[in-house]
Amino acid sequence: MSERSQQQTGRTAAQEAVHDSAFLRACRREPVPHTPVWFMRQAGRSLPEYRKVREGIPMLESCMRPELVTEITLQPVRRHGVDAAIFFSDIVVPLKAIGIDLDIKPGVGPVVADPVRTRADLERLRPLDPSDVPYVTEAVGMLTAELGATPLIGFAGAPFTLASYLIEGGPSRTYENTKAMMYGAPELWAELVERLSVITAAFLRVQIEAGASAVQLFDSWAGALAPAEYRRYVMPASAKVFDAVAEYGVPRIHFGVGTGELLGLMGEAGADVVGVDWRVPLDEAAKRVGPGKALQGNLDPAVLFAPREAVEAKTDEVLAAAAGLEGHVFNLGHGVMPAMDPDALTHLVQYVHERTAR
Amino acid sequence: MSERSQQQTGRTAAQEAVHDSAFLRACRREPVPHTPVWFMRQAGRSLPEYRKVREGIPMLESCMRPELVTEITLQPVRRHGVDAAIFFSDIVVPLKAIGIDLDIKPGVGPVVADPVRTRADLERLRPLDPSDVPYVTEAVGMLTAELGATPLIGFAGAPFTLASYLIEGGPSRTYENTKAMMYGAPELWAELVERLSVITAAFLRVQIEAGASAVQLFDSWAGALAPAEYRRYVMPASAKVFDAVAEYGVPRIHFGVGTGELLGLMGEAGADVVGVDWRVPLDEAAKRVGPGKALQGNLDPAVLFAPREAVEAKTDEVLAAAAGLEGHVFNLGHGVMPAMDPDALTHLVQYVHERTAR
Numbered sequence: 001m002s003e004r005s006q007q008q009t010g011r012t013a014a015q016e017a018v019h020d021s022a023f024l025r026a027c028r029r030e031p032v033p034h035t036p037v038w039f040m041r042q043a044g045r046s047l048p049e050y051r052k053v054r055e056g057i058p059m060l061e062s063c064m065r066p067e068l069v070t071e072i073t074l075q076p077v078r079r080h081g082v083d084a085a086i087f088f089s090d091i092v093v094p095l096k097a098i099g100i101d102l103d104i105k106p107g108v109g110p111v112v113a114d115p116v117r118t119r120a121d122l123e124r125l126r127p128l129d130p131s132d133v134p135y136v137t138e139a140v141g142m143l144t145a146e147l148g149a150t151p152l153i154g155f156a157g158a159p160f161t162l163a164s165y166l167i168e169g170g171p172s173r174t175y176e177n178t179k180a181m182m183y184g185a186p187e188l189w190a191e192l193v194e195r196l197s198v199i200t201a202a203f204l205r206v207q208i209e210a211g212a213s214a215v216q217l218f219d220s221w222a223g224a225l226a227p228a229e230y231r232r233y234v235m236p237a238s239a240k241v242f243d244a245v246a247e248y249g250v251p252r253i254h255f256g257v258g259t260g261e262l263l264g265l266m267g268e269a270g271a272d273v274v275g276v277d278w279r280v281p282l283d284e285a286a287k288r289v290g291p292g293k294a295l296q297g298n299l300d301p302a303v304l305f306a307p308r309e310a311v312e313a314k315t316d317e318v319l320a321a322a323a324g325l326e327g328h329v330f331n332l333g334h335g336v337m338p339a340m341d342p343d344a345l346t347h348l349v350q351y352v353h354e355r356t357a358r
Numbered sequence: 359m360s361e362r363s364q365q366q367t368g369r370t371a372a373q374e375a376v377h378d379s380a381f382l383r384a385c386r387r388e389p390v391p392h393t394p395v396w397f398m399r400q401a402g403r404s405l406p407e408y409r410k411v412r413e414g415i416p417m418l419e420s421c422m423r424p425e426l427v428t429e430i431t432l433q434p435v436r437r438h439g440v441d442a443a444i445f446f447s448d449i450v451v452p453l454k455a456i457g458i459d460l461d462i463k464p465g466v467g468p469v470v471a472d473p474v475r476t477r478a479d480l481e482r483l484r485p486l487d488p489s490d491v492p493y494v495t496e497a498v499g500m501l502t503a504e505l506g507a508t509p510l511i512g513f514a515g516a517p518f519t520l521a522s523y524l525i526e527g528g529p530s531r532t533y534e535n536t537k538a539m540m541y542g543a544p545e546l547w548a549e550l551v552e553r554l555s556v557i558t559a560a561f562l563r564v565q566i567e568a569g570a571s572a573v574q575l576f577d578s579w580a581g582a583l584a585p586a587e588y589r590r591y592v593m594p595a596s597a598k599v600f601d602a603v604a605e606y607g608v609p610r611i612h613f614g615v616g617t618g619e620l621l622g623l624m625g626e627a628g629a630d631v632v633g634v635d636w637r638v639p640l641d642e643a644a645k646r647v648g649p650g651k652a653l654q655g656n657l658d659p660a661v662l663f664a665p666r667e668a669v670e671a672k673t674d675e676v677l678a679a680a681a682g683l684e685g686h687v688f689n690l691g692h693g694v695m696p697a698m699d700p701d702a703l704t705h706l707v708q709y710v711h712e713r714t715a716r
């Protein structure tokens with residue numbers, strides 16, 4: 001790869017280094033010098049330097065300041081030496097950008113002023129134009145310049161998860177209104193997730209056009225659905241998002257927590273890399289996902305609260321289960337938690353690198 | 359069965375009718391006149407008559423008043439015509455009964471004043487004596503007299519779930535302290551769940567001795583664990599509970615939400631009936647559980663918020679998936695939600711009875 005000249009690949013030397021990174025190689029199921037590591041929510045409250053720069057700045061506002069987004073996105077790369085950065089944003093940012101009245105309340109999550117419940121409400125969900133999110137283009141540009149050989153993962157929420165916030169008006173544990181629409185008004189539901197797939201695809205395209213070299217589509221709450229419902233009501237919209245970015249050839253990662261029953265379908269939707277939470281061992285996950293896809297995961301995040309020896313033992317179990325995979329990106333099975341010791345995360349990156357050095 | 363005389367079985371006519379009920383027959387995988395139905399949390403806030411009798415009475419106190427427990431337990435039997443009653447209690451009642459300082463905070467859940475974190479803390483977890491819960495014996499006695507041919511299901515929380523409340527000090531979404539102890543101090547953990555298994559077994563024995571004709575052990579939050587962890591850290595303690603009540607010969611039901619990966623192990627722990635949430639179709643669940651066990655479940659509770667036709671269609675899907683089971687108890691895949699329309703539940707009972715009448 002690296003011996004190919006810039007002329008042949010059309011890539012600059014920096015782009016070539018990114019393309020040849022352990023992270024992107026693993027996503028493409030190519031041999032790697034070591035198993036790449038990154039953490040969902042690696043840029044966030046677990047880091048004192050994050051808490052410092054966020055002080056007094058509301059979450060949504062922080063997503064709209066390119067310098068701040070750049071700083072926050074870079075922090076875990078500097079500190080932990082992770083193999084990829086993930087664009088600091090929130091899944092509701094594209095909805096805010098098209099004018100939906102919402103906010104992110106500390107300790108609660110996204111809160112939507114007027115929930116989407118009727119056909120008339122759909123009118124508010126107009127397509128996203130790149131000019132709606134200039135701060136994203138700017139931040140991604142700054143980031144790729146700063147990151148050098150470290151790839152940047154673009155970030156978006158999947159239609160089901162976005163729909164759940166819009167319909168419930170905020171976070172939910174039961175998704176009762178969401179499911180009531182899904183089951184009771186399936187045509188309205190289909191139109192809603194169709195509109196969301198257009199918005200989400202545009203949000204990812206902006207990030208890729210600006211320089212992101214992979215994307216992760218978070219269907220955080222899809223695990224609330226049984227496979228038949230996921231296939232019927234959710235998968236078509238997620239597939240549209242993946243299709244819409246296929247032309248760029250960047251790896252497309254897909255993740256939701258508690259999706260053990262859905263792993264095969266989430267791959268089928270168009271993911272190149274399927275993220276797995278800690279409940280399904282990676283060798284079993286590989287059977288469900290089938291060949292031709294890499295897997296990402298899946299150390300139980302709560303293990304990080306145990307002593308170092310326990311973390312290492314559990315990490316060894318994950319690496320053993322991953323031994324036969326076509327491609328493996330090491331990650332936690334869910335996001336970093338605010339109370340986690342950053343040093344434990346740094347050590348985990350080093351430990352995985354050492355244990356998998358080839 | 360019914361032609362056998364009281365002398366042969368040692369049962370009164372009333373006990374004979376209970377023994378021959380659709381619910382207990384299904385649990386024993388015998389032919390049934392119709393698929394029996396009950397709902398987890400059927401006695402609760404969805405019923406106006408419940409909200410009325412609970413008015414001004416804190417949750418824990420209500421569990422300690424035999425007349426009130428009897429009334430609340432009977433309400434859904436009267437209203438919905440369900441095939442079984444479940445003893446109204448809370449999983450922390452036996453902990454309160456042995457002197458643990460805890461309360462159930464409305465909108466929060468159980469809150470433990472001094473979390474259990476050290477070996478010294480274990481001393482507080484003394485065995486439960488029947489004399490600690492006279493109100494349970496009394497209420498079960500009153501209930502079986504009132505219930506006639508309708509079986510009463512005894513109720514207890516499983517060691518893991520109880521441990522999680524004791525260690526976290528309240529409800530948790532991540533179980534970080536629980537897992538930190540499990541992974542970091544496995545001997546302390548083992549002693550804790552051993553003590554809890556003794557308490558839980560005693561709590562179930564009290565209910566069976568007083569007349570409960572089945573028991574359900576709720577490991578509500580076990581779904582937070584991967585199978586290897588469940589097998590190592592949780593299953594032995596749950597198995598002890600099941601063993602301790604085996605001599606009574608009453609069906610033992612086991613349930614936790616999000617336990618798709620654990621269904622086989624939860625059966626292996628000693629359950630006669632494995633409860634399944636809505637994420638795993640019952641025919642697939644049967645493969646995981648294996649032969650010789652009945653299944654309970656598994657309509658997505660959120661479906662109840664959709665129009666009646668959608669509820670019926672989804673119910674038909676559950677019944678179709680259950681067609682080949684050795685024994686099937688119809689239930690929701692999780693508890694009744696407070697905002698549910700009681701009439702929708704009553705209709706669901708009738709609908710299942712009609713569709714499965716033989």
